[in-house]
Amino acid sequence: xxxxxxxxxxxxxxAPEVSCDECxxxxxxxxxxxxxxxxxxxAMPELAxxxxxxxxxxxxxxxxxxxxxxxx
Amino acid sequence: xxxxxxxxxxxxxxxxxxxDDAAAELHAxxxxxxxxxxxxxxxxxEHVRGESADDLALQAADDAFVAIMRKLDDFRGESRFTxxxxxxxxxxxxxxxxxxxxxQREVVLDADSWLAVGAGGDxxxxxxxxxxxxxxxxxxxxxxxxxxQREVLVALAVNGVPIxxxxxxxxxxxxxxxxxxxxxxxxxxxxxxxxxxxxxxISP
Numbered sequence: 001x002x003x004x005x006x007x008x009x010x011x012x013x014x015a016p017e018v019s020c021d022e023c024x025x026x027x028x029x030x031x032x033x034x035x036x037x038x039x040x041x042x043a044m045p046e047l048a049x050x051x052x053x054x055x056x057x058x059x060x061x062x063x064x065x066x067x068x069x070x071x072x
Numbered sequence: 073x074x075x076x077x078x079x080x081x082x083x084x085x086x087x088x089x090x091x092d093d094a095a096a097e098l099h100a101x102x103x104x105x106x107x108x109x110x111x112x113x114x115x116x117x118e119h120v121r122g123e124s125a126d127d128l129a130l131q132a133a134d135d136a137f138v139a140i141m142r143k144l145d146d147f148r149g150e151s152r153f154t155x156x157x158x159x160x161x162x163x164x165x166x167x168x169x170x171x172x173x174x175x176q177r178e179v180v181l182d183a184d185s186w187l188a189v190g191a192g193g194d195x196x197x198x199x200x201x202x203x204x205x206x207x208x209x210x211x212x213x214x215x216x217x218x219x220x221q222r223e224v225l226v227a228l229a230v231n232g233v234p235i236x237x238x239x240x241x242x243x244x245x246x247x248x249x250x251x252x253x254x255x256x257x258x259x260x261x262x263x264x265x266x267x268x269x270x271x272x273x274i275s276p
Binding site (some may be wrong): 028 | 083105108109112143150151152154155156158159162163166169204205207225229230234235236246247250253254256259260264271274276
């Protein structure tokens with residue numbers, strides 16, 4: 001099960017980030033902003049940092065973006 | 073966008089008015105989202121016995137529906153209502169897929185299990201630099217982190233255990249585990265910086 005250590009994953013994002021709970025609270029606004037205005041990362045940098053550090057939230061973000069983008 | 077926004081607003085009004093047709097529309101929307109998520113993760117469920125993918129999608133939609141009806145008054149209109157609703161179904165489905173795909177797998181909480189593995193890197197110089205940094209990180213993990221921080225960091229960031237699976241095995245929550253991971257990472261970054269390591273460009 002052990003894999004090659006990835007230093008990026010060990011140290012996580014350098015920038016301040018929100019918690020998983022706050023990410024869930026705001027991910028819908030982030031995705032709508034991403035899909036409709038294209039400036040989500042600039043508008044919500046702490047959420048973007050969390051998505052770089054949390055694989056589970058990143059997976060759910062990718063799915064929500066794909067689902068919403070498919071309907072836009 | 074206009075059509076979807078209108079539909080989204082109408083659905084919300086219907087739910088707040090307690091209309092059955094709105095509830096059915098919401099459930100159908102959630103089931104579509106849960107199927108979408110499970111379809112994206114189909115490979116993870118290939119060799120797993122138990123309920124079918126559609127059973128999982130239905131369970132996820134049902135739980136998402138309950139969560140949404142409880143939180144309906146929390147919706148502040150910062151996104152379209154359908155986007156807000158989808159996230160509940162995607163979350164419920166994703167957690168089920170992660171847990172189901174790991175249900176027969178052992179989670180070994182052994183912080184020393186990765187010590188013998190190399191650091192990777194594209195070139196010999198790159199590898200040398202990363203090996204030096206990795207060596208420092210290993211020493212700090214052993215010397216500066218608590219046992220709990222070591223276990224969580226290695227399980228999540230090295231062994232790739234999904235956070236929902238680890239949360240279930242450790243009888244805690246995703247949020248609590250991520251807080252432990254975050255604190256461990258902050259500690260490592262601070263110690264490495266204090267020791268003069270260049271962390272420029274080290275960020276996922």
